[in-house]
Amino acid sequence: MHIAVIGLGEAGSRYATALAAAGHETTGFAPGPAATPGGVHRVADLADAVRDAEMVLLLTPASASVRLATQARPALAPGTCWADLTAASPATMTAAAEAFADAPVSFADVAILGTVPLTGARTAVVASGPGGPAVARVLQGLGAPVELLPSPAGAAAARKLLRSVLMKPLALVICEAVGAAHAAGCEEWMREQITDQLGADGPVMIDRFLTGTRQHAERRAAEMRATVGYLDSLGVPSEMSSASEQALLRLTRRNPAVPPCADAASTRTRESSAADARDQ
16 A cells, blocks of 8 residues: 655654555655655655555644645545544644645544554554554554544544543653652662562653653643643543643753753663673
C-alpha cells in the first residue's frame, strides 16, 4: 500500500520507518525541519506527498489538523483514507473530518494511547470514524493493538483526553517526587518506591517521564488545555488537569532549560554509565 506520513518528528519518523520496513511504499512530508527516515521517499510539498497515497497518516501538532486536511483535500485521490493521529480535541477532530464531508475520502480519528518512543508503531491506539477499519488493518500489521469504536470522528480523541487526566498528572507527580528525592539525597529509594507501584515497567517509565515531560512540555500543556475544555463540556471538575497544564507551562518557561527532575535522570544515566565502565 502507498502510505503518506505527514510529520516526521518523534512519532512520525517511527511510524514511517515501520511502514517502510513492512513493505509499504512510504512517502514522507514534514512541515518543518526533520531527518528523513530510512526507506522513506521524502518530498517537499504536501500535495506531492498525498497525491497518489491510498492512506495518509497525520502526525503533526494538533493545531495543524484542520489546516492540513483542508490544504491536502484537493490532491487526494478518491478512496483515500485520511487518518489523524494528532492529540487534537474532539471538537478539532470533528472539524478536521468535516473538511472531507463531501469528498470521497474516509476519515479516521486515531488516538495514540502510549509512548511511541518506547514502543514505536506497536503502541496501542483507539480509532473511530469511517476510516477506522482501514487504518486498524495497517496498524495491526505493524503490531499495534487497535480498539475500534463504532462512533464518529472525535470519539477516539475523547478517549485520549480522558486518559490524559490520568497520565499527564502522573508524569508530573513522578517528576516532582524524583526531583525532591534527588535534592534530599535519596533518589534511588524514591525510584524503588515508584517502581513498586508501577510494576516491572516502572524503571523505564520513570526515565521516560523525567525526560519526556520537559522535552514535550509545550505540546502536553496544549493537550491538557484541550482536556480541561473537554471536562468543562462534560460538567466535570478539572482542578488536577488545570494544575497539570500550569505545571507544564512553567516547564516551558524554566531557565535553565533542564529542570531538576531531568537533572536527576541525567545524573542517574551518568552514574550508570560510569558503573558499566567499571564493570567492564
